[in-house]
Amino acid sequence: VHCLTGKGRTSTVVAAFLCWMAEAQFTDIVETLEYIAHCKQLKSADDLIIPSQRRYASYFQNMLSDNIRPSQPPLLLSRIVLSTPPKFARGPSQEFDKEQDQWGCAPYLQLFKGGKLVFTAPATTTAPKLEETKEESTPATDKEEGTDQASATTTKPPASNSNASALPFCHVGHGSVSFHVQQIVQGDVLIRCRHLTAKRQRVSMFRAAFHTGYIGGRHVL
Incomplete structure (x- = not known):
């Protein structure tokens, strides 16, 4: 198993294998993950796996319990909404009641299929552009792939489908942030x-994964 820390991906695969083989009477993958977390001296499976891994564990449980195999109908991914922008930097001065509302990020979203980048989109907002901001760095960390530190490169983000040189800065105080996708997945x-x-470095904030075969109709993840 290709797993950086030996926690999330490793534990998910081990739990799925134990349930598939019915080893030691393991039949429920959530309970199996809780058992593995206990063996690793963690409080719960929430400290072991990330939401996407839990989502795929539930897919696997559906296959075991109900023999429901995923269909793969094409779906239209209309938009993706962040309820609150992640706090990765301090943005330009705004009249907010709370200091924490001054923080936020200049986000852009990437869509991957089969390990290949197929779409890139900036946030849709009326916030000021990145080139107008005076950004301060923050010690926020990148939680994707189980890493403890934010990953950054000095190359520019992909320019396809977005204006990478003028991304809007989204303050926490502005509320939710939308990315218009309109892609068949x-x-x-x-x-x-x-x-x-502000120095044109790319910092990965988070990632999420899902399978269209387990999403019905007009579904919100």
């Missing part, structure tokens, strides 16, 4: 959200 889909710093 099918099967396994990976979404990655990155922050573009």
Whole structure:
């Protein structure tokens, strides 16, 4: 198993294998993950796996319990909404009641299929552009792939489907942030959200994955 820390991906695969083989009477993957977390001296499976891994564990449980195999109908991914922008930097001065509302990020979203980047979109907002901001760095960390530190490169973000040189800065005080996608997706889909710093460094903030075969109709993840 390709797993950086030996926690999330490793534990998910081990739990799935134990349930598939019915070893030691393991039949419920959630309970199996809780058992593995206990063996690793963690409080719960929430300290062991990330939400996307828990989501795929539930897919696997559906296959075991109900023999429901995923269909792969193409779906239209209309938009992705962040309820609150991640706090990765201090943005330009705004009249907010709370200091924490001054923080936020200059996000852009990437859509992957089969390990390949297929779409990039900036946030849709009326916030000021990144080139107008005076951003301060923050010790926020990148939680994707189980890493403890934020990953950044000095190359520019992909310019396809977005204006990478003028990303809007989204303050926490502005509320939710939308990314208009309007792409047909099918099967396994990976979404990655990155922050573009004032120095044009790319910092991965989070990622999420899902399978279209387990999503019905007009569904909100």
